[in-house]
Amino acid sequence: MDLRFALEVAVSALMIAGGIFAVIGAMGMVRFRDFYMRLHGPTKSTTLGVGCVLLASMSFFWLKNGHPSLQDMLITLFLFITTPVSAHLLTMSGLHHKLPSAPETKGQPYELDDEDDIARN
């Protein structure tokens, strides 16, 4: 009984941590000044929040039904694989559109249309 209470505390903590991470990612999405800064929110914090909630869901149904379900881990694995790919493509499209960057953003975007200069020289 005591072990069950400890497991419930762990599942509740995981769920609330997931919600807090999602809100932190959304606040970064709203408050950062730059498209390249703004990509930090969804790629790191939101993925971690949803991963926490999926881990909590797996533990929850393990607690209820007595056997673990691996479908949650499938969703987590898929999300952890696909989020960097979509973030990379978003950055590529942002560079292609030559979006302005804030002066605090370090580094310059790689010039994508240097092929003409290379061909000319």
Place this chain on the structure above:
Amino acid sequence: MLTNAIAISALLFMLAIALNFYRLIIGPSIPDRLAALDTMYVNAIGAIILFGMWLNTTLYFEAALLIAMLGFISTVAVCKYLLRGDIIE
């Protein structure tokens, strides 16, 4: 206690989705809006999983998996369209 935790976490996810919707509306460029939409579907997966826990059923895993796959495919398609002007070359 688990019921209260699910309610608090669902409220936090609703707040996150509302903030992302704000960025989706005011976003100054198209990649900004696309990043906001990408974050919104990732948050919707968490909200649907929480709804399945609230109803105490495992039926919503398939819905979450479908949202994950279709959201990724649509993000990649719109990014390819923004990059190349065409989806399948």
